[in-house]
Amino acid sequence: MKKQKLAEKVVNKMMTDDAFSQWLDIKVIDMKPGYAKLEMLVRDEMVNGFNVSHGGIAFSLADSALAFASNSYGRIAVAMENNISFMKKVVAGDTITAETDELSIGRRIGVYNISITNQDDEQIALFRGTVFRTKEYHFKKDN
Amino acid sequence: MKKQKLAEKVVNKMMTDDAFSQWLDIKVIDMKPGYAKLEMLVRDEMVNGFNVSHGGIAFSLADSALAFASNSYGRIAVAMENNISFMKKVVAGDTITAETDELSIGRRIGVYNISITNQDDEQIALFRGTVFRTKEYHFKKDN
Amino acid sequence: MKKQKLAEKVVNKMMTDDAFSQWLDIKVIDMKPGYAKLEMLVRDEMVNGFNVSHGGIAFSLADSALAFASNSYGRIAVAMENNISFMKKVVAGDTITAETDELSIGRRIGVYNISITNQDDEQIALFRGTVFRTKEYHFKKDN
Amino acid sequence: MKKQKLAEKVVNKMMTDDAFSQWLDIKVIDMKPGYAKLEMLVRDEMVNGFNVSHGGIAFSLADSALAFASNSYGRIAVAMENNISFMKKVVAGDTITAETDELSIGRRIGVYNISITNQDDEQIALFRGTVFRTKEYHFKKDN
Numbered sequence: 001m002k003k004q005k006l007a008e009k010v011v012n013k014m015m016t017d018d019a020f021s022q023w024l025d026i027k028v029i030d031m032k033p034g035y036a037k038l039e040m041l042v043r044d045e046m047v048n049g050f051n052v053s054h055g056g057i058a059f060s061l062a063d064s065a066l067a068f069a070s071n072s073y074g075r076i077a078v079a080m081e082n083n084i085s086f087m088k089k090v091v092a093g094d095t096i097t098a099e100t101d102e103l104s105i106g107r108r109i110g111v112y113n114i115s116i117t118n119q120d121d122e123q124i125a126l127f128r129g130t131v132f133r134t135k136e137y138h139f140k141k142d143n
Numbered sequence: 144m145k146k147q148k149l150a151e152k153v154v155n156k157m158m159t160d161d162a163f164s165q166w167l168d169i170k171v172i173d174m175k176p177g178y179a180k181l182e183m184l185v186r187d188e189m190v191n192g193f194n195v196s197h198g199g200i201a202f203s204l205a206d207s208a209l210a211f212a213s214n215s216y217g218r219i220a221v222a223m224e225n226n227i228s229f230m231k232k233v234v235a236g237d238t239i240t241a242e243t244d245e246l247s248i249g250r251r252i253g254v255y256n257i258s259i260t261n262q263d264d265e266q267i268a269l270f271r272g273t274v275f276r277t278k279e280y281h282f283k284k285d286n
Numbered sequence: 287m288k289k290q291k292l293a294e295k296v297v298n299k300m301m302t303d304d305a306f307s308q309w310l311d312i313k314v315i316d317m318k319p320g321y322a323k324l325e326m327l328v329r330d331e332m333v334n335g336f337n338v339s340h341g342g343i344a345f346s347l348a349d350s351a352l353a354f355a356s357n358s359y360g361r362i363a364v365a366m367e368n369n370i371s372f373m374k375k376v377v378a379g380d381t382i383t384a385e386t387d388e389l390s391i392g393r394r395i396g397v398y399n400i401s402i403t404n405q406d407d408e409q410i411a412l413f414r415g416t417v418f419r420t421k422e423y424h425f426k427k428d429n
Numbered sequence: 430m431k432k433q434k435l436a437e438k439v440v441n442k443m444m445t446d447d448a449f450s451q452w453l454d455i456k457v458i459d460m461k462p463g464y465a466k467l468e469m470l471v472r473d474e475m476v477n478g479f480n481v482s483h484g485g486i487a488f489s490l491a492d493s494a495l496a497f498a499s500n501s502y503g504r505i506a507v508a509m510e511n512n513i514s515f516m517k518k519v520v521a522g523d524t525i526t527a528e529t530d531e532l533s534i535g536r537r538i539g540v541y542n543i544s545i546t547n548q549d550d551e552q553i554a555l556f557r558g559t560v561f562r563t564k565e566y567h568f569k570k571d572n
Contacts, residue, residue, distance in 0.1 A: 017192020049160020055206040055222050060199025079198050080538060081510045081559045083226035083369050085397045085414060087390040103412055104373040108537060109509060109561055111371050113412060126389055126399065128371060130510045130559065132538055223395060224367045224416045226512050228540050228557060230533040246555055247516040251394060252366060252418055254514050256555060269532055269542060271514060273367045273416065275395055303478020335446020341492040341508050346485025365484050369512035
């Protein structure tokens with residue numbers, strides 16, 4: 001319960017502060033300690049002349065999910081290595097969802113697998129991210 | 144010479160069509176067959192409350208460089224797998240540059256290493272991308 | 287049924303021909319079109335002075351699983367990009383299992399996620415591989 | 430000078446202890462703090478029926494180079510995420526060389542790019558690895 005409150009508080013703070021996640025218009029669908037599910041609509045500003053979404057869009061959504069999930073315990077965590085496989089095109093008008101799966105969480109390192117799907121539940125990309133957990137905290141009370 | 148013209152023509156078309164690369168305000172610094180060097184200014188809309196650039200920004204610049212370099216021969220190429228290591232923070236006001244190094248280019252597959260540096264020539268990230276070269280062309284004359 | 291026979295035939299041929307998979311003493315636990323589950327015992331020859339398995343061992347088991355799953359349709363497929371996150375130490379005497387999950391399979395490209403677990407069902411590593419499907423076949427009849 | 434001695438001492442100890450690197454018959458060509466250059470001959474036991482080297486062989490050589498370079502400062506470092514792109518086939522009889530490039534080294538994290546070439550100086554693979562630097566040391570005197 002207390003951990004859930006903290007996770008929500010951290011994500012609210014991060015979303016409020018994150019201008020780019022706001023530009024992407026990311027919605028937090030679900031949020032738990034070590035877990036995030038985010039959603040966004042792919043707009044015309046995010047696609048190329050073929051109407052196909054820039055690879056950076058799906059990556060950015062997944063990267064935000066990684067940041068929210070890995071920071072949800074209250075300690076500041078930063079991404080070190082991220083990789084993404086693209087499996088299916090995303091077009092303007094698609095709604096894409098990123099959902100995290102925490103593979104491991106240690107004192108200093110966290111590893112997350114993040115599945116990105118479209119509105120038809122088709123997997124469009126798979127992302128894996130490794131974060132370093134610093135010794136700094138989002139809120140003083142968490143120490 | 145003819146190949147250089149084609150490379151420039153492809154990139155001009157891709158830039159014109161790519162709304163997200165325009166939003167990022169990417170500048171093409173240099174462009175050759177199999178090579179691209181791009182630059183952008185990190186704006187306030189791209190950073191979080193700590194003034195630190197979202198990981199998706201450096202990724203997106205590198206992904207555009209990958210797209211331009213790998214499409215420069217006239218054939219449409221699409222990214223399959225991209226990975227990025229983050230080495231140094233980027234803050235609002237930084238100018239970041241992505242420069243491609245073509246590791247291999249076959250009939251169907253291309254592999255590129257892309258170095259991302261800041262205005263002080265410090266490497267801030269390293270990206271590697273693998274593209275699939277389709278049998279479609281950007282312009283009919285290239286067939 | 288016919289596809290299952292072919293998958294088994296391909297894997298038998300690959301195992302017979304693959305001296306390194308034999309040195310690793312890989313056992314094929316399960317095999318279906320687009321799927322492989324392999325197992326091996328980590329021996330003293332595979333570990334360092336701390337008794338910890340070399341990273342190349344888990345990678346090699348997963349790489350064999352990738353090869354078997356992606357070649358199981360009869361067409362020769364070759365790995366292009368593989369990545370692995372290590373989550374838990376493996377020691378001599380451990381039995382490790384690699385199980386594939388086919389994320390996408392197209393005419394020319396296949397993407398697989400491969401989970402590596404130990405005898406206690408703990409995930410010790412996660413591997414993702416991208417293969418290129420050539421136009422060559424393992425057996426003439428498959429054409 | 431003292432750092433160079435330590436780097437050599439660490440690598441000697443690691444090589445002596447590492448049964449798998451010995452099976453691979455890895456030769457240390459050059460060794461400096463934060464740097465390693467290793468070489469090995471691809472033997473019949475390492476290839477498949479097509480005479481092509483198992484992907485795990487080039488990976489393992491690069492992984493050993495990563496381990497030696499990142500441990501050369503005296504602190505124990507462990508690989509967290511490694512990725513490799515394969516650009517060219519390796520066959521039995523080839524001599525392959527892995528050479529590290531230290532992209533960044535912080536208090537807790539190191540990132541290395543490792544180029545793998547054959548006897549004709551052709552790049553056959555490119556590997557990137559991220560290590561976590563523990564607080565343990567190889568030798569007591571280094572504390």
